[in-house]
Amino acid sequence: MGKCPFSFMHGIQSRNNNEATPDKRSKDSENHTPATTATVHSLHGHEELNEQMRMIDLTEEDLDLLRMMKPIVEREINYITDQFYNTVLGVNKLESIILEHSSIERLKGTLKQHIIEIFDGKVDEQYIAKRLTIAKIHKKVGLEPKWYLSAFQNLQNVFITVMYNETYKDNERLKVVQTVTKLLNLEQQLVLEAYEKENIREKEEQYLVVKNELKQKIAEFSGELIDLSMDTNAAVEQLVASSNEVNNSFRRTASTALGSQEMAKDGQGHLGSLSGQINLIYESTNEMERSVKELSSSSLQIQKIVAAVQDIADQTKILSLNATIEAARAGEYGRGFSVVASEVSRLAEDTKSTVVRIGDLTQKSAALTSQVVKEIRKVQELTKSGKEQSVETSRLFSDIVDSMQTSTQEIVTVEEEIRVLIHTIEGIGATTAQTAASAEFFKSATDNL
The missing domain is CATH 1.10.287.950 (Methyl-accepting chemotaxis protein)
Incomplete structure (x- = not known):
């Protein structure tokens, strides 16, 4: 995996005339003074998600930076997916789940597409819907949240390693790591929230089933009584x-x-x-x-x-x-x-x-x-x-x-x-x-x- 200058950082910073120059940004970073950037556009009907993105400080600059990093990700996608599944397949339980419901090659293809879509820099309805679908699939095959979080942490480590090797300056590395971390954090929030909602839905269904059974039993018992x-x-x-x-x-x-x-x-x-x-x-x-x-x-x-x-x-x-x-x-x-x-x-x-x-x-x-x-x-x-x-x-x-x-x-x-x-x-x-x-x-x- 070869290194290349991370020159697109300058293009991102020059888009906003009010933002600091690279040298100034590096100095601000060294002085721990955050630069003023525009937040991601709000999504209609997702007030809490908008608050979440504001809370993790996900900005339009971050989305631009993700789009800039997409060619690198596409070039290193095989390495990223191989590293991810080498770790996952080391856990017998996760390997059993994969082999029971799909195949490794098929899942690698799905993961490649998913990772590349992350670096499209689009947080919209389609993006959210896909994350919810992923959560439902994970829930359906019996993947527990702890294994999802562990696998995602492994994926994040691989991303950081790849991006770190593509930059020369510490301030650029820091910005890339922060951006990747923000997006992966948002991804985790969406999936875990979907997990929780699916759990609640299943529990409600189970509650309704138990309630109806209990209601029937109570009715029978009451009649007998x-x-x-x-x-x-x-x-x-x-x-x-x-x-x-x-x-x-x-x-x-x-x-x-x-x-x-x-x-x-x-x-x-x-x-x-x-x-x-x-x-x-x-x-x-x-x-x-x-x-x-x-x-x-x-x-x-x-x-x-x-x-x-x-x-x-x-x-x-x-x-x-x-x-x-x-x-x-x-x-x-x-x-x-x-x-x-x-x-x-x-x-x-x-x-x-x-x-x-x-x-x-x-x-x-x-x-x-x-x-x-x-x-x-x-x-x-x-x-x-x-x-x-x-x-x-x-x-x-x-x-x-x-x-x-x-x-x-x-x-x-x-x-x-x-x-x-x-x-x-x-x-x-x-x-x-x-x-x-x-x-x-x-x-x-x-x-x-």
């Missing part, structure tokens, strides 16, 4: 009705249990009275047994007396027989005595007969008394068993009363808990209704998104 809330509300209403029925049943059961408890207490009292009466019967049978025993003892005494009277009757009859015999021996003198003896004998017979009947009755009475004693003993056994059963039944009734009292208390407690449950369920019903209303509002709000 409304249906579920309605079903839940119906179920809660049915549950409240069932709980009220259960509560009424518990109330009736509690009332019945309380009545049964009172009847059990009454039954327990009657059992107590019955137990007392059985005790009295038991005591009465004991008294009867004692009386029957005494009666049996009296019967035995009567039997003894009957036996003694029978013996006396037998002796009397013997005496009467003896008297009759003695009266017969006495003859006429003993006839009256014989009558007496006969009467005594008859009386003895009557006495004996009566005593025999008394004895029979006494034996029968003894037998009946013995039977009565046996029956009384049976009654005593039954009374004793009844007494024991009465005590056991009384104990069972007492247990029943205690159990029913506990059950009644538990029923009352359950009734209170059911009351609380009904209140809670009613609260759930109200909350469900409110949830349904919220879901309806949510759905309506979603439809308005």
Whole structure:
């Protein structure tokens, strides 16, 4: 790459009579005093871009200088593009992007055209449109801004090297470097802004897609939530009705249990009275047994007396027989005595007969008394068993009363808990209704998104 005098600098400076001469410009540059130059013409409808060009001090003189440098760039274009792609292809990721979407030779041709257009010195609508297209292509192939900036810095280095070798004076080199830097900076601003706008557009599209999907999901969810809330509300209403029925049943059961408890207490009292009466019967049978025993003892005494009277009757009859015999021996003198003896004998017979009947009755009475004693003993056994059963039944009734009292208390407690449950369920019903209303509002709000 050969050097040549950078004589076109003088032509640029002479275009403006108000500008300093080359020597004066060099001196101003050495004294750090900027020369007054005309800014680039404003582009209609690009206010911010105009401000950007003013901010980086891009002037018409810079654009003229770019046009002056174009022949050099065209001459060194192969060197510039080769140096650029040698660096780019050293990054595996960038090489993969290039080979996936295009070819190196094709991209070199595109880059040559692009670089030469930069040095046309025209910042117009077409220039801006091409930069935006470049940004969209970079975005589409997945080239991240950091790699774009790195590659552009490499391109800038190559430009500066080429231009530096084409000048002899420091002030000229400085002007060329500043001009190239300004234009490449503007290029970067345009492309990065396009990057940002494309990112925003993609994010907006993604947002719209996500928004629509979310809107659809929310609408579906809201519809399902409304249906579920309605079903839940119906179920809660049915549950409240069932709980009220259960509560009424518990109330009736509690009332019945309380009545049964009172009847059990009454039954327990009657059992107590019955137990007392059985005790009295038991005591009465004991008294009867004692009386029957005494009666049996009296019967035995009567039997003894009957036996003694029978013996006396037998002796009397013997005496009467003896008297009759003695009266017969006495003859006429003993006839009256014989009558007496006969009467005594008859009386003895009557006495004996009566005593025999008394004895029979006494034996029968003894037998009946013995039977009565046996029956009384049976009654005593039954009374004793009844007494024991009465005590056991009384104990069972007492247990029943205690159990029913506990059950009644538990029923009352359950009734209170059911009351609380009904209140809670009613609260759930109200909350469900409110949830349904919220879901309806949510759905309506979603439809308005």
